[in-house]
Amino acid sequence: MIVLSMKKAALCAWCCLLVHIPVLLFAHHTPYSKDADGVVVRFAPGKAGQTRLLQLRVVTDKIIQVKASPDTAFSPLKSLMAISRSDKPAALWTTREEGDWLILKTAAITARLSLVTGELQFADNNGHILLQEKKTGGKAYAAHTADGEKVYAVTQTFLQQEGEAMYGLGGNQCGFVNLRNKPVDVTQYNSVATIPFMVSTAGYGLLWDNYSVSRFGDYRELRPLSDFTLYNAEGKPGGLTAIYNYKDSVKYNTAIQREENNINYDFLDDMNRLPANYKAGKGVVTWVGALQSSATGIHQFLCKASGYTKLYINDSLIMDKWRQPWNPGTTAFELWMNKGAHYKVRLEWVPDGDESFQVLRFLPPVAEQDKNQFGFWSEAADQIEYYFIYGRNADDIISGYRNITGKASLLPKWALGLWQSRERYHSQEEILTTVNEFRKRQIPLDNIVMDWQYWRPDQWGSHEFDTSRFPDAAGMITQLHQQYNTRFMISVWPKFYTGTDNYNLLNSKGWLYTKNIENNQKDWIGYVSTFYDAFNADARKLFWKLMNDKLYTKKVDAWWLDATEPDIYSNISIEQRKALMKPMAIGTPTRYFNTYPLLNAAGVYEGQRSVNANNRVCILTRSAWAGIQRYAAAVWSGDIAARWHDMKDQIASGISFSLAGVPYWSMDIGGFAVEKRYEKATGSDLDEWREQTTRWYQFGAFCPLFRVHGQYPFREIYNVAPETHPAYKSMLYYDQLRYRLLPYIYTLAGTTWQNDYTIMRGLVMDYAADKKARDVADEYMFGPSLLINPVTAYKARSRQVYLPEGNGWYDFYTGAFYKGGQTVEAKAEYERIPVFVKQGAILPVGPVMQYSTEKPADSVTVWVYTGKDGSFTLYEDENLNNNYEKGAYTNIPFTYNEKNGTLEIGDRKGAFTGMLTNRTFLVKWVTPTNDAGIDNSTGKVQPVTYTGKKITIKMK
Structure with a gap:
């Protein structure tokens, strides 16, 4: 015991008071x-x-x-x-x-x-x-x-x-x-x-x-084009020449030509700016003229458009894009403009539907004092x-x-396998037939997804299956689980049709937004609806109870939370969207506009854990906010279009989203909506569709979630191409590879939970000192070891790949070695995308499986990419439950020492029920000269028996 003097004790007491x-x-x-x-x-x-x-x-x-x-x-x-x-x-x-x-x-x-x-x-x-x-x-x-x-x-x-x-x-x-x-x-x-x-x-x-x-x-x-001095097609000041044409089977016929000082068909209400009686879906619009700025410098432009858009400035093509008419996309570009100079502009727009959108805005150069x-x-x-x-x-x-x-929750292991989805499976028979076909063809699969309209047409929000198409939903899910070892995810919207029992119950408590009902606004199906108020804690509890009573008790495994922006009514202005979010329990829509997806996910996560604390929650949601990772939520990039440029944009989107702190990102492999030429594609259109889908699938195999979804054509591998086609062969290869990499991928998920790791990694995360890597938007690291380089151009059979400086790189397939800090022209034949492995990587690879838990992780091949010291810690747990939160997991450290040429497998830390106490690791060494790659058998394998105690293996 230490006795303080009275003086020191008084001083300590005074210091403590200062703290409080x-x-x-x-x-x-x-x-x-x-x-x-x-x-x-x-x-x-x-x-x-x-x-x-x-x-x-x-x-x-x-x-x-x-x-x-x-x-x-x-x-x-x-x-x-x-x-x-x-x-x-x-x-x-x-x-x-x-x-x-x-x-x-x-x-x-x-x-x-x-x-x-x-x-x-x-x-x-x-x-x-x-x-x-x-x-x-x-x-x-x-x-x-x-x-x-x-x-x-x-x-x-x-x-x-x-x-x-x-x-x-x-x-x-x-x-x-x-x-x-x-x-x-x-x-x-x-x-x-x-x-x-x-x-x-x-x-x-x-x-x-x-x-x-x-x-x-x-x-x-952003500023309207009217902030420029505008010139028409004849070079006269005032506005751009706008030409509204109609198209027939032979040519375009001019309906009207007028001068306009703005291009702003941004929302539904803006369509009244069209010429009287002009139907956008039957026409083509062209704006021609010139822009003149009052300032010299970089001007930032954003073009938000749907349908087909081509934009030329000074006769140079700036953008050539298509987007489905009901969901416009944004293109950003910069243009250096000199004060007083004229810049020719030509914007061609084929709306592709009466409700298409087109708007062009800009920002002038930043003032000198604000740079x-x-x-x-x-x-x-x-x-x-x-x-x-x-x-x-x-x-x-x-x-x-x-x-x-909040920490990112750990998703169940099955969630890292393949998710097969389409918009939509119409019946119980379609779902079971689809999964049966996967199993018959031995195409690995873990999750089948039921998108919207499993309810009766007038029963949106009922959470009840239409028994004429789904006569025994509970039995269907049981069959998926027991016969096919497949999980079942279902779409649940925060949306309710008037007249349904669930609508009446929520409405009786005042927990619905009422404005859309007052407007008697029908959705695209033809019924009046609204959303529940996710900002009300009691409403969230009731929302979950309705899900639990109707769906979770049928053993649904996971939740697809759609339209969570919230998208109560599409393509209306922000002010109109806010007006539809009333009454809001927590405050005002203006103050809380962005936060709906966070609260909606919270209600489902907390609700499921309240009735089943042991099973992991798995949520997919279309929108996000800070903190959503704590609710076991993955986020996908929404209803993107299916063009090559859309696929390329997903790479940057996934990198950016992951760098925003939420680790589980996904996209619709194949793109959600397609051009009409793809809907029943034949000939060259079918060839392009198959190649694009294959390239998208190759990319998707190296994303945090591996998820196929879209409208039509159907996206199942066997519906894309016959099994003799290179598209089929490639997609099957990458599906099997995904499952072989599960020891690596599941460790990335475990490390994300344990150490706040990020799975999909912009090059800046691991190579921040390499300034060339900072702006790279079309390649990324998948975990610490794999450099992924999707191919996003039709008929490309190679692509340039930047190999970051700081270490050497091995070709994943062949084992060929390259120095870092250089750009290489990498082979990219139809069936492969370039993938490189960094020097010093330790990569655990398992067997081919039909689902994520088909086989125990024994044996695991441990690929050691020599030339630099390296380490990797293999994470394992019980795969499905929440016992990992209580410490039921193991970490097995692997450390490679380049100087000694040794791999140390350290003491296993932790324990869980069902863990492998004795197992075999097959150590495979890759050197710059032995060309050992995943697709060839070069290189020696050293089998090692591991009992949980440290062992050292010398490279032979």
Whole structure:
């Protein structure tokens, strides 16, 4: 026992009180107070819209929360994205004054706050500045009224460093990964799931804690073409020449020609701008003329379009795209324009349906004083709130994001196998016949998906199967489980038709949005509907109860949560979308517009665990928000189109989404919607369709989730091509390869849960020092070892691949060796895409299986790619239940020492029921000279018996 003197004891007691009792301090007449978590600074009253109150809260050594308000008190509203943690250890921190600055220091970072302007700077503890706000503090608050309440439109501006690259914010569809100087719309749309979190190569991340419509980067509002000086086809000022033609079987006939100073068919209400009686679906529209800017510099353009669009500037083709008419997509491009110069423009639009959309907007060059800045803007807030997250690398920063918003749940092992889906299986017989065909042909499969309309046509939201087509749904699911070893996922929308029992029950409690009902608005099927209020905790519980009573009790395995933006009525303006989200229990649609998918997923996750705590939840949702990873939710990229450019854009979308902190991303392999030429394709169209689907499938085999979905033609391997066709052979090969790689892939999932890992990895994550890797948007790392290079051009039989510097690379199929830091022309025959393995990789590969748990992981071939030290830790658990949360899992470390030429398999750590206590590993060595690849048998195999104790294997 240690006895303190009275003096020391009193001193300790006083120090303890300092931790818990705010201490009011003054510096240059700017008072601030300290409490257990940080400091609060009170600025003297100034002009309206200036910061009055600012808080720095220490979350961890590497995370500081910033709050800034123009009012005299902070908002009491609780964060929806951040979790409350009772297990969080208090970080140690100190403060001191340094002239006009207040310095807050943790073990990892230093925050400097100007007591004059409120400007913040963040640095590491070597004094290297990581991030700083604009010199004046960069904070702006514009008071306005939205939905009847006083709010602020808030802006936070930062300075960007020279060469700094930025990533994340969700899955944009514009084909880029580096967000520097880009205008990024942080708003939920079908095909654009957003997350307000970004990662920087400067060593930090930012999590923007706001739920309203937001913008990032160059956050200025997009401008209409009328901000240019416009010239018509004859070169006269005033507007572009707009030519509205009708098409017949032979030619186009001009219906009307007029001058227009804007191209804005953005939403359904904008279609009234068309000439009277003009039917877009039967015509083609061309805008011709010239643009003249009042400024010199880079102009950012965004073209949002559906149907067929070709855009030429100065006779150069800028874009040539197609998108299904009901779901427009956005193309972004930059153009250097000289002040006063004329730039010829020709925009050709074939709408492909009466409800097609076309809009072209731009941003002028950034003003000189605003260059090298970026920031966030949000429509509605009480205050500015963001988290600064320091990290040694992207994984460290993403770990900080998950510390704030919750760890990523571990999906069941079967979820990493093949999901087969289509829009849609019409009957119980179709589902069983499809799965039977997979098993008969020995095509590996784990999950069959039931998309919408399994209910009776007028019973959307009933959660009941139409018994005329599904006479025994429960029996069907049992047969899938017991006879076919296949899981069953089902689509559940937050949507309810009037007159259904579920609608009446929710409506009786006031838990439905009512505006769509008041409007008597029919959906595309022909019935009036609305969505439930997911912001109401009791409504979420009832929503789950309806799912449980009608579906989960039938042993449904997983949930497909569709239209969760929420898409109550498609292709209407943001203001109209907000108007349909009333009444909202938590507040106003303007304030909480982006957050519906988070709460909807929470209700399903918490509901399932409330009735079955032991089984893992598996959710697929079309939209996302910060924190959704804690609800076992994977996100897919929405109803994308099926063109080559759409497939290429998915690579960048998946990279960006993964860098936003949510690890389970998916896309519709094959694209959801197709051009009419593909619907019943023959001849050259069929050839192209098969090759495109094959290339998409090859890419999809190396995504976090391997999921086939789309309208028509049907996407089952045997419906794409006969078994003698190279398309069939290639898809079967990659399906089998996916299952052979499950020891590796499931370990990636386990590491994601244990260590906040990210499965689909932009090159910047592992090669941040390689500046050539920063903007690469069409290749990525799949886990630590595999470099994936999808082929996205028709008839391409090779593609350029950049091999990052820092290590050598082996051809995955042949074992051929290449030096890093170079671009190679890699072979890409019809049946293969280029895949490379990094030097130093340790890659566990299992047997071919028909489903994920068909065989125990014995034996596993351990491929060791020599030339550099390497390591890999094999993760295993019980595959389906939540016992991993209680420690029921194992880690087996593998370490390769290049100098000694040895592989050490370390002591097994942990245990779980059913684990392999004795097993065989087959060690296969790959060297730069032995050409050992997955598709050939070169290279020796050394069998090793492993009992859980450390052993060392010497390369022979």
